[in-house]
Amino acid sequence: MEPWQLTATAATALLQEGRLTAEALTRSCLERIAERDPVTKAWSYLDPLLAIRSAREVDKTYVRGVLHGLPLGVKDMIDTADMPTTHNSPIYQGLQQGRDAACVGIARGEGAVILGKTDTVEFAAGGRRALTRNPHDAARTPGGSSSGSAAAVADGMVPLAFGTQTGGSTIRPASFCGIYAMKPTHGVVNSEGAKRYSHTLDTIGWYARAPSDLRLVAEAFRLFGIEAPTGKTVQQLRIGVCQGPNWHLAEEESQNALLLAAKRLEAAGAIVEELALPQPFEGITEAQRVVLLGEGRGAFLQEYLQAHGTLHADFRDRVENFADITGPQLAGAYNLAGDCRKLWDALFPRFDAVLTPAAVGEAPLGRQDTGNPVFNSMWTLLHVPCIAIPATRGPHGMPVGVQIVGPRFGDAALLDVAAAVAPVIDAE
Structure with a gap:
């Protein structure tokens, strides 16, 4: 080697x-x-x-x-x-x-x-x-x-x-x-x-x-609790399986990856339960978009003013608020995110982690389409830790993974879960 x-x-x-x-x-x-x-x-x-x-x-x-x-x-x-x-x-x-x-x-x-x-x-x-x-x-x-x-x-x-x-x-x-x-x-x-x-x-x-x-x-990075591993085995874990509000957008290979990972965990002795998110989560993807574009207006204002002709149109659009984001919209998105963070954290310690898709499907062809972030953006807005785990291959032989998600500041425990479940999920 x-x-x-x-x-x-x-x-x-x-x-x-x-x-x-x-x-x-x-x-x-x-x-x-x-x-x-x-x-x-x-x-x-x-x-x-x-x-x-x-x-x-x-x-x-x-x-x-x-x-x-x-x-x-x-x-x-x-x-x-x-x-x-x-x-x-x-x-x-x-x-x-x-x-x-x-x-x-x-x-x-x-x-x-x-x-x-x-x-x-x-x-x-x-x-x-x-x-x-x-x-x-x-x-x-x-x-x-x-x-x-x-x-x-x-x-x-x-x-x-x-x-x-x-x-x-x-x-x-x-x-x-x-x-x-x-x-x-x-x-x-x-x-x-x-x-x-x-x-x-x-x-x-x-x-x-x-x-x-x-x-x-x-x-x-001295993450909270990293010095005290839980030492749990797969058989001691309770894993929630969450399709999430965007399941209809998942390609067949991503749906298969999630279901396959859940079956593998269950066969290995973990307690696996389906998890349906409360109704407020139906708006979390749109809330992330509002926050992204609302805060992005100011992120590129300096370049807009100092290098307007060189700045890509994507960023000129953001500064010019092409999406018509309003202040009340942004405040509403912040409020929804805060509510959903509380609801999410309340799911723990009932679950050790939640298993959910990591991407819509296989990597797209070409360079321009880098993939739809719809199975990630909600977790980013919720501020929770996520770990990607390889799971299977799609119809074109390309990797398709899943992710496990924990509560805010549950990073160390999520790493312990990853250590236990990765050999089971990443079995190909």
Whole structure:
């Protein structure tokens, strides 16, 4: 096995034992990138010499953090002190802020090697699409907006990568690319230094190839309760199965993935119950759209005024309020979200987690359609933690995943559930 093939957890064990160095792991990832990126196009910026120098510095450190020696990709709308942050926008080509975003600084502080910047949908919001292809089929999208991060992890180029989610930009690409991802509770990871689209919705998340890898990053961010695993087995879990208000939009392969995951859990000894959400949740998808577009008006006003001719029409439309969002609408959406958050949290601890679709179906063909976020946006507005788990394959042989969801600030317990259920759900 080459070092690039290791999960983050497996690599960590070798790094801590001195049987692998950060430089050797970084070089192996760079070799994989050289082989695969001409097809996948996951990276918007990569300086192999800088990556190797960074790895050598990590190898010199005496105090070793939880991410010691692990190469990590950073979505190209999150600032890095020693690399450009372009946001995939012609306005910011070559821009280098000179300081790390909070999440990048924490990762470096825990010993990660920042390998490079991964391609993104413009401003992680709209406009230009990433050049990135799905590693399983280069004719298909890896999803968006965290296109490069998901594809890089799925293609073995890097064991970990940061993404963000405002609608479905972390969990949906994980489903399309057949990997694991975590969108934590809103606000538990400092988003300073990442391009702001919606202060109510924007959330830093991450990709990996195993639940234990997701946990390593969660430990770095000191998520609530992460130091005290529950240790529950599958047989001790009660899982709610939630089709949600948008079930009619799910393609057959996504419906099958949810039902298959539920059957596998039940066969493994978990208590599995159908969960119908209360009536207010019927309006939660529209509420997320109102919040997204209402807050997005101000997010791109600076570029609208200073670089109007270069700014993509998607963002000019947002600033000009093409959707006619009103103040009362926005206030109503906030109020509905608050009500639904209380209703959701009240479902726990009756359930250990809720199982629900991660995407509408397989990854669409082409680059322009990065997928419908309708099975993610409600959870983003509810501020709850979500973990993507691979489940099956669709009619074109592409990955189709599911996600488990917990209550606000139940991230650590949800990671424990993921560790228990992933071997059962991800059985193909």
